[in-house]
Amino acid sequence: MAKKTKTKQLQAQGTKSAEGMHACPSCDSSLVQPANWHEQGDGAWSVELRCPECAWWGRDVYSQSEVDTYDEELDRGGQELIEDLRSLTRANMEEEASRFAMALASDSILPEDF
Numbered sequence: 160m161a162k163k164t165k166t167k168q169l170q171a172q173g174t175k176s177a178e179g180m181h182a183c184p185s186c187d188s189s190l191v192q193p194a195n196w197h198e199q200g201d202g203a204w205s206v207e208l209r210c211p212e213c214a215w216w217g218r219d220v221y222s223q224s225e226v227d228t229y230d231e232e233l234d235r236g237g238q239e240l241i242e243d244l245r246s247l248t249r250a251n252m253e254e255e256a257s258r259f260a261m262a263l264a265s266d267s268i269l270p271e272d273f
Contacts, residue, residue, distance in 0.1 A: 180229035
């Protein structure tokens with residue numbers, strides 16, 4: 160018996176956001192992600208995009224310069240995520256160290272805790 164698979168429905172084809180590939184034409188989110196892509200030749204790329212905020216899916220053909228600009232935006236977003244992760248990690252470690260120091264100062268930590 161053949162296995163049934165769920166297929167996604169593209170909501171739009173030929174709908175580009177004026178803001179660029181990173182912007183959703185449906186909800187204006189700037190978090191649009193690439194789902195699939197392939198080169199069509201002559202510097203054109205067929206790219207399937209999805210918006211994680213409104214569940215919009217779209218496919219269109221983009222020029223190499225549009226894809227390059229989108230790639231730079233994805234890199235910038237990735238760098239922003241890394242910076243946020245570092246900041247959160249530092250804040251969590253500072254809070255943990257502060258609680259540990261308070262526990263030491265109040266003799267709340269005993270040798271058998273280790």
